[in-house]
Amino acid sequence: MDSDDYAFPTRMEEQLGVLLGGHLDMVGSQVAEFVTAPDEPIAESSLPCDSKDIEAYSKKRNPFRHPTMVFRKSRALQAGNYSGE
Structure with missing residues (x-):
């Protein structure tokens, strides 16, 4: 997340709960833009x-x-790692 991004207080907990549920390899969310x-x-x-x-x-x-994404490290490595390029 960037310094000007805002996340709802339970977002990470909810996303990790979904990810740890076992059937998904990455979880993200919708975004709302504000001034x-x-x-x-x-x-x-x-x-x-x-x-x-x-x-x-x-x-x-x-x-x-990207600021909303969480994913399994093992799957990223299996896919050839994560490249920021």
Whole structure:
């Protein structure tokens, strides 16, 4: 997350709960953009949640918002590691 990002207090707990549930390798969330107040969004994302929709969307745009992502390290290493390049 960047210094100007805001996360709901239970976001990490909820995402880790889903990840630790065992059937997913990465979990992210939608985002809302705001200027001064997090409870007054000026735009909200509408990202795909289904694997087929994610695959189709990824051909045009990035279907993930990096500040919201948590994933299994083992799966990232298995896929060739994570490169920031």
